[in-house]
Amino acid sequence: MIELLPQQLVNGLALGSSYALIALGLTLVFGVLQIPNFPHGELYMLGASFTYVLVGYGVNFWLAVPIASLGVVLVGILLDQVGYRRIDRGGNLSLMIAALAMSTVLQQVATLLWGAEPHTTRTPFTGILRTPYFSIGIYQIVIFAAALLCWLFVWLVLHRSRLGLAIRAMAQNRTAALLMGIELTWVRIATFAIGALIGGIAGSLLGAAFPIYPTMGLNPVLKAFVILVIGGVGNLWGAIVGGFLLGILEILVAGYISSQLQDIGTFAILVVVLIIRPNGLFGRAEVLR
Amino acid sequence: MLEIEELSAGYDRLEVLRGVNITVADGGSVVVMGANGAGKSTLCRAISGLIECRRGAIRFDGADISRVGTSERVRRGIVQVPEGRQVFPQMTVKENLRLGGWIHGKAKEAALREIYDLFPRLEERQGQNAGLLSGGEQQLLALGRAMMGRPKLLLLDEPTQGLSPVAIEQVAEALISIGRRGVSILLVEQNLALAEAVGRYAYVLETGRCAAEGPAAELLSSDVVAASYLGH
Amino acid sequence: MKRLLATAAIAALLAGGSTVQAEELVLGEIHPITGPASFYGLVMSQTLKMNAEQANAAGGIDIGGKKYQISIDTGDDQAQATKGVAAFRKLLADNVHFVIGPLASAVAPAIKPVIDARPDVLQIIDGSIADGVVNGKNSFRVQADADTYNDAAIDYLKSKGIKSSAILTDRGHQGFRMSEQRMMKSLKNAGVNIAAQEYFQMGDTDFSAQITKLAASQSEALILRGYPGEGALITKQAQQLGYKGQIVWEMGAPPSTVMKNIPATQMDGVVNCIPRMMADYIRLNVPNAIKVADAFHARYGKDAGENAAFSNDAFWILTTAMQKAGGVEPGKVAAVLKDLKVTDVPNLIIQYKPQENGLLFKNGQAHPPSACQIWHGENWASLPGDHLDLTTKN
Numbered sequence: 001m002i003e004l005l006p007q008q009l010v011n012g013l014a015l016g017s018s019y020a021l022i023a024l025g026l027t028l029v030f031g032v033l034q035i036p037n038f039p040h041g042e043l044y045m046l047g048a049s050f051t052y053v054l055v056g057y058g059v060n061f062w063l064a065v066p067i068a069s070l071g072v073v074l075v076g077i078l079l080d081q082v083g084y085r086r087i088d089r090g091g092n093l094s095l096m097i098a099a100l101a102m103s104t105v106l107q108q109v110a111t112l113l114w115g116a117e118p119h120t121t122r123t124p125f126t127g128i129l130r131t132p133y134f135s136i137g138i139y140q141i142v143i144f145a146a147a148l149l150c151w152l153f154v155w156l157v158l159h160r161s162r163l164g165l166a167i168r169a170m171a172q173n174r175t176a177a178l179l180m181g182i183e184l185t186w187v188r189i190a191t192f193a194i195g196a197l198i199g200g201i202a203g204s205l206l207g208a209a210f211p212i213y214p215t216m217g218l219n220p221v222l223k224a225f226v227i228l229v230i231g232g233v234g235n236l237w238g239a240i241v242g243g244f245l246l247g248i249l250e251i252l253v254a255g256y257i258s259s260q261l262q263d264i265g266t267f268a269i270l271v272v273v274l275i276i277r278p279n280g281l282f283g284r285a286e287v288l289r
Numbered sequence: 290m291l292e293i294e295e296l297s298a299g300y301d302r303l304e305v306l307r308g309v310n311i312t313v314a315d316g317g318s319v320v321v322m323g324a325n326g327a328g329k330s331t332l333c334r335a336i337s338g339l340i341e342c343r344r345g346a347i348r349f350d351g352a353d354i355s356r357v358g359t360s361e362r363v364r365r366g367i368v369q370v371p372e373g374r375q376v377f378p379q380m381t382v383k384e385n386l387r388l389g390g391w392i393h394g395k396a397k398e399a400a401l402r403e404i405y406d407l408f409p410r411l412e413e414r415q416g417q418n419a420g421l422l423s424g425g426e427q428q429l430l431a432l433g434r435a436m437m438g439r440p441k442l443l444l445l446d447e448p449t450q451g452l453s454p455v456a457i458e459q460v461a462e463a464l465i466s467i468g469r470r471g472v473s474i475l476l477v478e479q480n481l482a483l484a485e486a487v488g489r490y491a492y493v494l495e496t497g498r499c500a501a502e503g504p505a506a507e508l509l510s511s512d513v514v515a516a517s518y519l520g521h
Numbered sequence: 522m523k524r525l526l527a528t529a530a531i532a533a534l535l536a537g538g539s540t541v542q543a544e545e546l547v548l549g550e551i552h553p554i555t556g557p558a559s560f561y562g563l564v565m566s567q568t569l570k571m572n573a574e575q576a577n578a579a580g581g582i583d584i585g586g587k588k589y590q591i592s593i594d595t596g597d598d599q600a601q602a603t604k605g606v607a608a609f610r611k612l613l614a615d616n617v618h619f620v621i622g623p624l625a626s627a628v629a630p631a632i633k634p635v636i637d638a639r640p641d642v643l644q645i646i647d648g649s650i651a652d653g654v655v656n657g658k659n660s661f662r663v664q665a666d667a668d669t670y671n672d673a674a675i676d677y678l679k680s681k682g683i684k685s686s687a688i689l690t691d692r693g694h695q696g697f698r699m700s701e702q703r704m705m706k707s708l709k710n711a712g713v714n715i716a717a718q719e720y721f722q723m724g725d726t727d728f729s730a731q732i733t734k735l736a737a738s739q740s741e742a743l744i745l746r747g748y749p750g751e752g753a754l755i756t757k758q759a760q761q762l763g764y765k766g767q768i769v770w771e772m773g774a775p776p777s778t779v780m781k782n783i784p785a786t787q788m789d790g791v792v793n794c795i796p797r798m799m800a801d802y803i804r805l806n807v808p809n810a811i812k813v814a815d816a817f818h819a820r821y822g823k824d825a826g827e828n829a830a831f832s833n834d835a836f837w838i839l840t841t842a843m844q845k846a847g848g849v850e851p852g853k854v855a856a857v858l859k860d861l862k863v864t865d866v867p868n869l870i871i872q873y874k875p876q877e878n879g880l881l882f883k884n885g886q887a888h889p890p891s892a893c894q895i896w897h898g899e900n901w902a903s904l905p906g907d908h909l910d911l912t913t914k915n
Contacts, residue, residue, distance in 0.1 A: 011729035117560035118750035119781030176375040181363030181392035210726040254730035
């Protein structure tokens with residue numbers, strides 16, 4: 001079995017990059033605005049669905065990805081303005097309920113628009129890279145690269161732009177940020193836009209690897225919340241590393257213990273991390289740095 | 290410069306300020322004293338627009354700003370140093386200062402230079418995370434950050450809270466030098482020494498109302514102030 | 522004004538009274554109308570409604586000298602056990618005594634205790650292949666049992682002389698899980714070695730850990746038991762990870778669904794062993810199948826889907842039994858079902874294998890024939906030598 005290890009680790013990295021991609025947008029919104037944005041899974045689903053529709057109309061895949069992702073950005077901003085902004089002072093419970101409600105609404109709308117039958121966008125790369133130790137789809141490498149690029153993009157925005165300075169200020173101390181003259185409205189819009197953009201890109205790309213259907217975002221978003229706990233809420237690098245860790249761990253559990261225990265493994269590590277490092281492996285709120 | 294007339298404000302069903310009248314003249318330096326719970330911080334929050342003004346009016350440079358948002362008030366020149374310093378702990382000193390000048394666009398080196406000249410300590414620490422500074426240094430940073438906003442009126446909410454006597458002295462010096470630059474100051478403070486050093490006119494706030502006012506030198510040495518402090 | 526209203530009211534009453542009031546017969550159904558499985562369930566519900574409309578348009582169904590107008594009371598189970606029980610109780614509260622469904626293998630076992638306790642309710646299952654949900658007293662099933670699926674696959678392995686196989690099963694699928702032990706036994710008896718056995722779950726997107734292990738086992742065949750969304754994905758990932766053996770599906774997999782999830786070329790050579798379904802009967806030119814497919818297309822503007830055949834048959838089996846019983850008392854109708862012959866029922870799409878004495882049900886279970894097909898181009902194709910005997914009225 002040990003001779004399968006390189007392949008299983010590569011499998012884990014491939015799975016992990018999809019987790020990381022989804023966790024990235026979620027951790028940003030949660031870290032900055034303290035909103036448990038469950039509908040992030042639906043933004044992911046919409047990214048996938050928009051791309052599928054566009055490709056169906058003959059649009060080139062690589063053109064469809066940005067168009068679909070921008071469409072998701074609009075939905076993301078709308079989500080905040082309609083769903084969260086007004087109840088911002090209502091407390092965590094109301095935010096949570098609003099989040100779950102909007103998840104359901106988006107799922108139902110998607111069902112009405114596109115039905116519940118699973119479908120998959122045509123993969124633009126079907127090639128496979130084979131080495132003596134492992135083989136991996138070219139498209140999985142694309143997704144791996146996309147996860148790192150998205151992380152880099154968000155990092156640059158947060159740390160090398162004026163907007164990023166404002167977002168981080170708002171995340172660290174909302175009152176002080178307001179007293180600096182920063183307007184919450186714009187920071188909200190920008191944060192949701194970036195979060196949705198990453199979610200949209202994730203869906204857009206992964207919809208060519210995984211089946212697309214209205215509730216496809218449920219599972220990934222749950223995993224992403226686990227990653228948030230592992231990597232620390234608001235911690236971008238934690239989302240990436242946590243995603244890879246979770247992916248590899250799940251694969252190792254399925255590959256070396258039992259595929260019946262795959263999910264149990266996920267939640268076992270969650271509990272262990274919570275006991276040993278309650279603030280996540282990398283501490284809380286690194287987005288602040 | 291700042292005229293507060295019959296201001297009432299509070300949180301939910303709790304009315305903390307009940308008809309407060311305060312005036313700060315151009316270049317003036319005013320102290321508001323009061324026991325805990327008298328409404329000092331609420332006053333600061335209301336002036337900055339963090340909470341709404343329920344009744345009465347706040348006028349600044351002749352214009353009614355009671356319904357204007359926080360960001361716009363900052364733009365017009367009302368900058369606050371909030372209670373407990375509230376620096377951005379996981380950002381560098383320099384980033385904190387840049388945020389202070391947020392409303393003026395990209396921070397210019399010259400503006401930073403001015404602050405560093407005022408507080409040389411901050412320049413030494415410019416690359417360090419603000420959360421790692423001592424309490425006194427954080428307070429200087431909060432002051433410097435506020436100065437980056439080029440205030441016409443600097444609002445200070447208990448800047449000496451939790452500071453050592455040495456640090457309090459530093460803050461006092463800084464405030465005096467800021468006052469000399471023509472910036473109006475509204476200082477909310479419990480520390481008599483600082484109040485006396487900075488304030489020229491004083492108000493005493495008691496359960497949401499102005500209980501007394503007068504030139505700082507007279508009022509602060511009078512029985513009224515002593516009485517208002519016996520409460521806590 | 523008042524007088525006008527009064528006149529209108531009287532006129533309405535008279536109008537109502539003057540039409541002949543036909544008897545109404547309510548048939549309940551439990552299918553996933555919303556949620557992830559609605560793709561399978563909705564067409565089943567639509568088939569039932571279409572059949573009812575057609576029967577009503579022809580003046581209703583004549584039972585014991587009375588003309589009955591059929592209406593369908595829909596319970597949406599979303600393919601979830603709790604929702605299914607709730608939907609079923611709602612039907613009972615509506616005073617429904619005949620239930621068609623459910624589809625989901627998660628739901629059928631959940632409502633079974635209620636069915637067992639209610640002899641005044643008669644159920645025909647048109648979907649679930651779970652074990653032990655049919656009692657032959659007041660619950661019957663036109664869908665195959667899980668063994669029919671498994672046996673078809675095992676027969677295929679035997680015919681190809683395959684000596685080792687890996688198995689990958691949807692662990693949430695009651696039917697496949699429950700029949701696992703029996704399948705292992707049958708495989709052993711057929712001389713097939715089980716090289717590896719792994720699991721996944723509906724909604725999973727990554728199977729690489731399992732496939733890596735299965736591929737390392739170098740089995741000659743890989744049997745996939747589950748739903749086509751995952752089936753397509755596993756097939757794709759198996760090729761990616763270099764699995765070389767014969768892939769055998771056990772799942773209802775309309776080509777349209779398959780091709781929405783995997784490029785057709787990557788499906789080439791995959792074999793699917795299942796009870797024959799709608800598309801099969803259309804391809805084999807069974808007249809009833811073509812009739813229903815055309816009507817469905819005309820009525821709803823889309824294809825009927827694989828499971829329409831089961832719902833269609835359940836409808837006609839139930840109403841035929843009522844006609845033979847001469848009434849709509851569930852106990853009597855159930856008694857007739859036990860003695861119903863395959864050739865008694867009109868409009869059947871599935872060509873059930875007659876049980877002893879030509880009966881349709883044995884202990885409540887009908888026997889739809891199964892077959893293996895091979896993917897070719899953009900569709901399933903019959904394996905060489907495949908043929909079908911028409912066993913029902915067409």
